[in-house]
Amino acid sequence: MCDERGTALADSIVIRDVTKTVLTPDGPKSLLKGVDLHLEQGRIYGVIGLGGAGKSTLLKLIAGEIRPTSGTVELFGRSIRELDDADRTELLANVAKVGVTPDLAPDQTIIESVAEVAQHAQERRDRLGEDKDKPRLEPSEIALHLLRALGLRALRNLYPAQLSGGELQRASVARALADEPRILLLDEVTGALDHLESREILRLIRQLVKERNITVVLATHEISAIKEICDNVIVLDRGLVVEEGPAHAVIADPQADRTRAFVQSASSLGKVSDLLAGPDPVVDLRPGQKLISLRYVSEDVSEPLVSLVTRKFGIDVNIMLADIQIVGKYPIGGIVGIFEGPERNIRDAIIFLRGKKVRVEVIAEN
Ligand SMILES: Nc1ncnc2c1ncn2[C@@H]1O[C@H](COP(=O)(O)OP(=O)(O)OP(=O)(O)O)[C@@H](O)[C@H]1O
Ligand SMILES: [Mg+2]
Numbered sequence: 001m002c003d004e005r006g007t008a009l010a011d012s013i014v015i016r017d018v019t020k021t022v023l024t025p026d027g028p029k030s031l032l033k034g035v036d037l038h039l040e041q042g043r044i045y046g047v048i049g050l051g052g053a054g055k056s057t058l059l060k061l062i063a064g065e066i067r068p069t070s071g072t073v074e075l076f077g078r079s080i081r082e083l084d085d086a087d088r089t090e091l092l093a094n095v096a097k098v099g100v101t102p103d104l105a106p107d108q109t110i111i112e113s114v115a116e117v118a119q120h121a122q123e124r125r126d127r128l129g130e131d132k133d134k135p136r137l138e139p140s141e142i143a144l145h146l147l148r149a150l151g152l153r154a155l156r157n158l159y160p161a162q163l164s165g166g167e168l169q170r171a172s173v174a175r176a177l178a179d180e181p182r183i184l185l186l187d188e189v190t191g192a193l194d195h196l197e198s199r200e201i202l203r204l205i206r207q208l209v210k211e212r213n214i215t216v217v218l219a220t221h222e223i224s225a226i227k228e229i230c231d232n233v234i235v236l237d238r239g240l241v242v243e244e245g246p247a248h249a250v251i252a253d254p255q256a257d258r259t260r261a262f263v264q265s266a267s268s269l270g271k272v273s274d275l276l277a278g279p280d281p282v283v284d285l286r287p288g289q290k291l292i293s294l295r296y297v298s299e300d301v302s303e304p305l306v307s308l309v310t311r312k313f314g315i316d317v318n319i320m321l322a323d324i325q326i327v328g329k330y331p332i333g334g335i336v337g338i339f340e341g342p343e344r345n346i347r348d349a350i351i352f353l354r355g356k357k358v359r360v361e362v363i364a365e366n
Contacts, residue, residue, distance in 0.1 A: 034071075048223065098172045104160040118178040246328070
């Protein structure tokens with residue numbers, strides 16, 4: 001696998017046939033079942049699933065907080081389990097995690113918290129003899145730089161109790177980055193935030209981790225978070241990976257029922273059937289009209305296809321609903337419109353659109 005510049009990407013996290021089973025009063029319970037994943041360095045992975053799907057369990061395994069019942073978790077080619085305590089600690093020092101509830105020390109200002117972690121990271125590198133030639137910055141300078149990048153410069157001397165939920169999350173991300181991780185695990189970091197704020201944080205995170213070539217695994221139950229920053233998506237359903245792939249491809253053309261439900265819940269196109277079935281249908285078709293949905297599932301839909309088919313086939317298209325979003329660099333989504341014109345022309349238009357890799361479905365006709 002290569003990145004946009006054609007550079008080979010190294011495996012960062014490899015999960016081989018991992019199962020996690022716990023004993024409960026009702027008997028054994030499988031939290032993860034036969035999970036196999038290869039995550040590449042520098043990419044942002046979104047793990048999406050309903051509550052209880054196993055997202056946090058997966059993150060805990062990668063952070064070495066829990067052990068798999070069977071299978072292995074490897075970071076940079078080394079299996080966490082097979083190392084002695086000292087080597088394991090050293091390996092896991094590459095991993096930072098931000099959880100659902102920020103846990104900054106209540107008696108430190110946020111700049112003190114972040115600087116403390118930066119100081120520890122520097123001591124660790126000194127001990128390992130790494131980056132000797134790199135210019136040295138004071139921990140407080142590193143902290144200030146990170147807080148500024150996350151829009152918290154003016155609040156740097158406040159205590160956690162004085163910050164809003166979103167500010168606290170940003171401060172936690174700054175602290176995690178001060179640790180200079182190569183892997184950053186984010187568990188529902190934007191779960192409690194409103195849409196605009198979570199969008200802002202995700203964008204800042206994306207910029208910072210891409211500059212630093214950090215691998216990110218973000219657990220979420222919001223497809224909007226995946227669309228915002230993820231390169232790849234992993235869909236978990238009751239402990240099983242039911243789908244994975246580049247975010248654009250999976251969202252544009254979901255294969256698993258669970259993925260489809262997530263994607264539809266976030267798209268107004270999913271509401272078409274509700275509109276048609278409602279007591280007061282918004283669409284009243286006249287004879288010769290067809291209600292057609294067009295879904296863009298390939299990466300190269302950049303032409304203005306609707307105006308093209310209206311001209312080329314001499315038909316009218318009245319757009320009822322459109323939901324097109326850019327994920328990665330590509331438009332995905334689609335439109336629903338009433339097509340009107342000679343039967344044969346509409347049929348030819350459909351064939352033409354399908355040739356352009358557009359998914360065409362006649363939803364209703366009169
Ligand atoms: N130590 C444990 N003992 C028993 N059950 C557990 C344990 N840890 C997790 N579980 C159960 O395993 C399932 C998966 O939990 P996990 O926290 O990974 O889910 P999640 O996908 O992160 O859910 P959420 O979206 O609610 O955070 C849940 O049903 C949870 O109750
Ligand atoms: Mg969770």
